[in-house]
Amino acid sequence: MAIKQKSTEQKSKLIEVLTTEYKWENLLLGILATLSGALALMIISGNSLLQINADFPILGQGNNGLIFAWVLFAISLFGLILVIYPFFLPALPELKKITWPTLPKFIDHGVRVVIFLFILTGIILIFNILIARLLVGWIL
Numbered sequence: 001m002a003i004k005q006k007s008t009e010q011k012s013k014l015i016e017v018l019t020t021e022y023k024w025e026n027l028l029l030g031i032l033a034t035l036s037g038a039l040a041l042m043i044i045s046g047n048s049l050l051q052i053n054a055d056f057p058i059l060g061q062g063n064n065g066l067i068f069a070w071v072l073f074a075i076s077l078f079g080l081i082l083v084i085y086p087f088f089l090p091a092l093p094e095l096k097k098i099t100w101p102t103l104p105k106f107i108d109h110g111v112r113v114v115i116f117l118f119i120l121t122g123i124i125l126i127f128n129i130l131i132a133r134l135l136v137g138w139i140l
Contacts, residue, residue, distance in 0.1 A: 026083050033079030040073035 042050040043065060052065035059065045101109065 026086070029079050030083040033076040033083065036072055037076035037080070040069045040076060043069035044073065 039050065043052065052059050052068075054060045056065075059068050
């Protein structure tokens with residue numbers, strides 16, 4: 001009696017490494033993307049703290065430093081999108097379930113919010129004036 005052997009597919013180690021999710025990779029990518037974006041914006045803005053010297057090879061010649069900064073900024077934005085996207089992915093089906101208010105209800109609720117904000121701002125302003133007068137009268 002012959003024993004059948006299962007045919008096993010050889011998986012590429014590269015594909016296996018690239019598809020494996022590691023625990024801290026998104027956090028590290030988010031931190032690195034934020035830092036690289038901040039550095040790129042500092043170079044783009046011409047901040048005196050971070051400038052590329054004219055004698056620096058390749059980047060110091062002409063507009064190469066500015067081009068490098070814009071490319072770095074685009075890469076950092078792409079990295080931030082890759083980090084943030086998985087958090088919003090489960091929310092998309094939930095957004096489709098929402099029933100949005102009609103225009104009259106929307107205006108009614110908006111007016112109520114604005115009126116509430118005016119009343120709350122007035123109350124805080126009155127308390128602020130009273131406390132300021134009491135403190136000035138008490139201290140002086």
